[in-house]
Amino acid sequence: MEPNEAQESIEATEPNELIETVDIVVKIKRFDPDADSRSYWAEYTLTARPSDRVLDVMHHIKWEVDGSLAFRRSCAHGICGSDAMLINGVNRLACKVLVKDLGSKIVIEPIRGLEVKKDLIVDMDSFFESYKAVLPYMINDEAPPAAERLQSPEERARFDETTKCILCAACTTSCPVFWTNGSYIGPAAIVNAHRFIFDSRDKGTAQRLDVMNAGNGLWRCRTAYNCTEACPRDIPVTRAIEEVRRAMLFRGA
Amino acid sequence: MKRAHRFDVVVIGAGGAGLMAARYAAQNPNVSVAVITKLYPTRSHTGAAQGGVGAALGNVTEDRAEWHAFDTIKGGDYLTDQDVAELFSHEVIEAVYELEHMGLPFSRTPDGRIAQRKFGGHTREFGKSAVERACYAADRTGHMILQTLYQQSIKDDVAFFNEFYVLDLIIEGGECRGAVAFELATGELHTFHAKSTIIATGGNGRMFKVTSNAHALTGDLMSIAYRRGIPIEDPEFYQFHPTGLYKLGVLLTEGARGEGGILRNADGERFMERYAPSIKDLAPRDMVSRAMYLEIREGRGAGPEKDYIYLDLTHIDAAIIEERLPDITEFARIYLGVDPVTEMVPIQPTAHYAMGGIPTTIDTNVISDGRNTIVGGLYAAGEVACASLHGANRLGTNSLGDLIVFGRRAGIRAAAHAAGAEYGPLPSDNQDASRELLERLRAGPRTERVAHLRRELQDSMQDNASVFRTQELLEKQVGILADIKARMLHIGCEDPGQQYNTELMEAVELGFLYDNAEQLVFAALNRTESRGAHSREDHRERDDTDWLKHTLIYKDGDGVRIDYKPVTMGKYEPKPRIY
Ligand SMILES: Cc1cc2nc3c(=O)[nH]c(=O)nc-3n(C[C@H](O)[C@H](O)[C@H](O)COP(=O)(O)OP(=O)(O)OC[C@H]3O[C@@H](n4cnc5c(N)ncnc54)[C@H](O)[C@@H]3O)c2cc1C
Numbered sequence: 001m002e003p004n005e006a007q008e009s010i011e012a013t014e015p016n017e018l019i020e021t022v023d024i025v026v027k028i029k030r031f032d033p034d035a036d037s038r039s040y041w042a043e044y045t046l047t048a049r050p051s052d053r054v055l056d057v058m059h060h061i062k063w064e065v066d067g068s069l070a071f072r073r074s075c076a077h078g079i080c081g082s083d084a085m086l087i088n089g090v091n092r093l094a095c096k097v098l099v100k101d102l103g104s105k106i107v108i109e110p111i112r113g114l115e116v117k118k119d120l121i122v123d124m125d126s127f128f129e130s131y132k133a134v135l136p137y138m139i140n141d142e143a144p145p146a147a148e149r150l151q152s153p154e155e156r157a158r159f160d161e162t163t164k165c166i167l168c169a170a171c172t173t174s175c176p177v178f179w180t181n182g183s184y185i186g187p188a189a190i191v192n193a194h195r196f197i198f199d200s201r202d203k204g205t206a207q208r209l210d211v212m213n214a215g216n217g218l219w220r221c222r223t224a225y226n227c228t229e230a231c232p233r234d235i236p237v238t239r240a241i242e243e244v245r246r247a248m249l250f251r252g253a
Numbered sequence: 254m255k256r257a258h259r260f261d262v263v264v265i266g267a268g269g270a271g272l273m274a275a276r277y278a279a280q281n282p283n284v285s286v287a288v289i290t291k292l293y294p295t296r297s298h299t300g301a302a303q304g305g306v307g308a309a310l311g312n313v314t315e316d317r318a319e320w321h322a323f324d325t326i327k328g329g330d331y332l333t334d335q336d337v338a339e340l341f342s343h344e345v346i347e348a349v350y351e352l353e354h355m356g357l358p359f360s361r362t363p364d365g366r367i368a369q370r371k372f373g374g375h376t377r378e379f380g381k382s383a384v385e386r387a388c389y390a391a392d393r394t395g396h397m398i399l400q401t402l403y404q405q406s407i408k409d410d411v412a413f414f415n416e417f418y419v420l421d422l423i424i425e426g427g428e429c430r431g432a433v434a435f436e437l438a439t440g441e442l443h444t445f446h447a448k449s450t451i452i453a454t455g456g457n458g459r460m461f462k463v464t465s466n467a468h469a470l471t472g473d474l475m476s477i478a479y480r481r482g483i484p485i486e487d488p489e490f491y492q493f494h495p496t497g498l499y500k501l502g503v504l505l506t507e508g509a510r511g512e513g514g515i516l517r518n519a520d521g522e523r524f525m526e527r528y529a530p531s532i533k534d535l536a537p538r539d540m541v542s543r544a545m546y547l548e549i550r551e552g553r554g555a556g557p558e559k560d561y562i563y564l565d566l567t568h569i570d571a572a573i574i575e576e577r578l579p580d581i582t583e584f585a586r587i588y589l590g591v592d593p594v595t596e597m598v599p600i601q602p603t604a605h606y607a608m609g610g611i612p613t614t615i616d617t618n619v620i621s622d623g624r625n626t627i628v629g630g631l632y633a634a635g636e637v638a639c640a641s642l643h644g645a646n647r648l649g650t651n652s653l654g655d656l657i658v659f660g661r662r663a664g665i666r667a668a669a670h671a672a673g674a675e676y677g678p679l680p681s682d683n684q685d686a687s688r689e690l691l692e693r694l695r696a697g698p699r700t701e702r703v704a705h706l707r708r709e710l711q712d713s714m715q716d717n718a719s720v721f722r723t724q725e726l727l728e729k730q731v732g733i734l735a736d737i738k739a740r741m742l743h744i745g746c747e748d749p750g751q752q753y754n755t756e757l758m759e760a761v762e763l764g765f766l767y768d769n770a771e772q773l774v775f776a777a778l779n780r781t782e783s784r785g786a787h788s789r790e791d792h793r794e795r796d797d798t799d800w801l802k803h804t805l806i807y808k809d810g811d812g813v814r815i816d817y818k819p820v821t822m823g824k825y826e827p828k829p830r831i832y
């Protein structure tokens with residue numbers, strides 16, 4: 001069929017969910033450092049559309065019910081990595097999970113293993129420090145050509161998955177090893193090491209594998225798989241860790 | 254943490270433009286550099302850019318910088334400063350290679366070069382046919398740029414102040430001496446004393462209801478500069494991108510049409526054939542968005558309320574969709590429950606990009622009037638700035654190019670200036686205005702809600718000042734803005750806390766957003782012609798005799814003052830814009 005012909009056969013889905021509403025109960029674990037000595041559960045009853053993001057629901061609470069509710073967000077479509085939360089027991093981005101996927105009861109807590117600063121806001125500094133520890137930048141001291149360095153589509157595909165990371169911390173904060181040992185470098189850092197180790201243009205593998213080999217490095221991983229399930233970018237995190245582990249064994253670390 | 258800081262160069266904003274500027278400033282061994290950002294750097298909206306960065310590398314078919322410059326000028330409906338477009342089209346080639354050398358994982362051609370694809374308004378031989386100019390990394394080009402530049406800044410050991418909201422610029426005697434910022438974690442004010450300050454704070458799309466822009470994009474520095482006496486250039490030129498997800502505004506890249514996607518009305522007709530017979534669905538955004546509005550208005554919109562259009566990718570090979578457009582495919586599946594491989598996707602135009610902004614010279618110096626008077630030590634780059642590269646309508650892929658070309662220029666210039674300058678004395682009351690602003694908002698009566706006023710602002714801007722404008726609608730909007738302004742005096746804050754008071758920041762942002770809307774509406778009301786993204790139904794033609802000039806709008810007491818400055822012309826005489 002010519003692309004410019006009318007295509008009667010295609011059934012377009014009418015976005016009906018934009019219209020109906022449902023009643024939901026939202027429980028949020030709250031903590032205000034200026035007022036509370038410990039966290040508590042707050043419950044909100046409201047109506048939402050099945051197509052609403054959990055982020056929309058939280059905005060509704062903040063904007064209409066209680067302005068003091070604190071959380072991070074920016075892009076609202078799963079790209080900036082601001083709003084990882086523990087939602088109905090699973091780490092996810094509040095902007096990437098819809099009410100219809102959760103049912104009428106929604107329980108929201110801060111991601112675990114990082115210090116809670118206020119409500120859903122946690123201290124991200126240690127997470128970023130672990131990321132920085134793996135030297136997450138191109139290491140290649142050879143003078144570059146005038147144009148681009150060449151890389152075949154196959155070489156590029158080798159590390160495609162791990163380039164998708166948005167540093168949301170959903171993986172690291174779902175890891176039981178990280179919960180008990182906050183100094184463990186964590187899956188997100190390993191994912192970002194993988195992104196460079198398997199890039200044909202990079203020459204820093206030895207230095208990165210040294211970091212991986214250190215006391216709080218990759219060997220602590222117990223293959224719990226939580227990280228892979230949590231990743232909102234569908235990165236096969238456990239597989240990436242496994243590939244880095246093999247690179248270490250191969251070099252005899 | 255100490256609350257008085259001194260850096261030779263302070264960069265405000267950590268998106269593509271800010272990180273590029275910081276990198277280049279940091280390469281000057283004689284200066285110290287800090288970046289202040291209200292979001293963690295990797296949360297910046299540059300990360301949302303999808304389709305690509307335009308540069309005439311010629312990796313797929315022959316291409317030339319000259320053609321790119323011409324397309325930019327024509328796409329900008331001749332309001333583009335032609336010297337800026339010429340410089341840009343050459344420098345962007347180097348800048349793209351440089352990103353590749355920093356490690357940016359571009360998609361590749363079979364022979365290992367940076368992959369390129371077609372995009373709206375990019376042509377060969379001055380308009381003959383579409384050309385592959387957009388260098389891309391699947392539909393995650395902005396993500397890769399942001400990550401690569403942030404990675405580089407770790408390597409360069411740049412100092413960051415994350416989650417610091419700049420509330421004021423310190424401008425004395427025609428010179429900028431730094432900025433005042435609010436630390437979200439503690440609620441404290443900090444003063445950053447600087448020899449050079451670079452503004453790189455991105456766009457202001459949140460003034461509209463349906464937008465591709467992040468919540469954080471509230472035009473803060475466009476407002477702060479304006480409050481400090483700097484005009485805003487060409488704010489009436491605001492781009493609506495044709496393909497936003499219905500009601501949500503989440504963007505589906507133009508790259509989808511570059512790969513062969515087609516727009517259809519409710520009858521299944523490929524209507525762009527009627528509006529742009531030669532390049533059809535790949536016409537520039539202003540033309541496509543208008544065509545979509547007209548289709549809807551004439552009753553050919555789809556859906557129960559006949560208010561959307563379809564983006565049809567169903568004839569494209571599923572493997573190509575998954576490989577080259579994976580993210581937008583996921584957006585359609587998650588947010589609308591529609592699978593682009595087998596179903597047409599409901600879309601509508603979405604508020605996307607500010608062509609206007611803080612006026613600068615070609616060297617990124619901020620200027621304070623139509624005679625190009627430079628504000629000493631103040632630079633601007635990226636979406637917040639107006640050089641003017643994009644004129645009346647930006648071509649797709651030219652913003653990412655703008656960030657890297659002008660971010661780099663700003664970093665180099667600002668560092669060179671700082672290396673040869675002394676710190677100007679800091680006025681002792683530099684925090685007063687910020688403190689008063691915060692105190693007023695904290696103590697406000699709260700008889701009006703920030704969220705309600707913001708929604709009224711966004712809804713009314715969408716209705717009265719978006720794709721089509723008339724004197725009547727704009728005058729109506731002037732009245733609505735006056736009402737909102739009066740009611741903003743009654744907002745307040747429920748949260749009395751100091752730490753992470755995001756409610757207080759939303760209240761501040763509403764005030765900034767308001768100024769952006771005011772700039773746009775008054776400038777649009779004055780301009781009695783149609784050019785690029787500014788489309789007046791009561792003045793349908795472009796008028797080069799009276800209106801081939803840039804707007805400069807100033808805050809003047811409680812009102813505004815509007816002035817104009819000439820467009821820098823060059824090789825290309827204005828011609829009717831036909832595609
Ligand atoms: C969905 C989407 C897709 C796009 N796709 C493309 C594309 O394919 N090609 C293309 O060329 N262009 C594209 N664009 C446009 C382009 O991405 C943006 O114009 C560009 O990324 C803006 O970059 P920036 O560096 O100017 O600002 P941003 O990346 O928005 O960064 C702004 C920075 O300023 C900081 N900031 C803001 N206010 C303050 C304050 N008050 N105090 C302190 N810090 C502050 C923020 O924290 C942030 O770090 C797209 C845009 C969108 C929205």
Ligand code: SF4
Nearest residue numbers: 165166168169171231
């Ligand atoms: S690997 Fe996935 S879950 Fe982990 S930080 Fe990156 S995007 Fe988030």
Ligand code: FES
Nearest residue numbers: 074076080081095
């Ligand atoms: S708000 Fe950006 S990922 Fe959710």
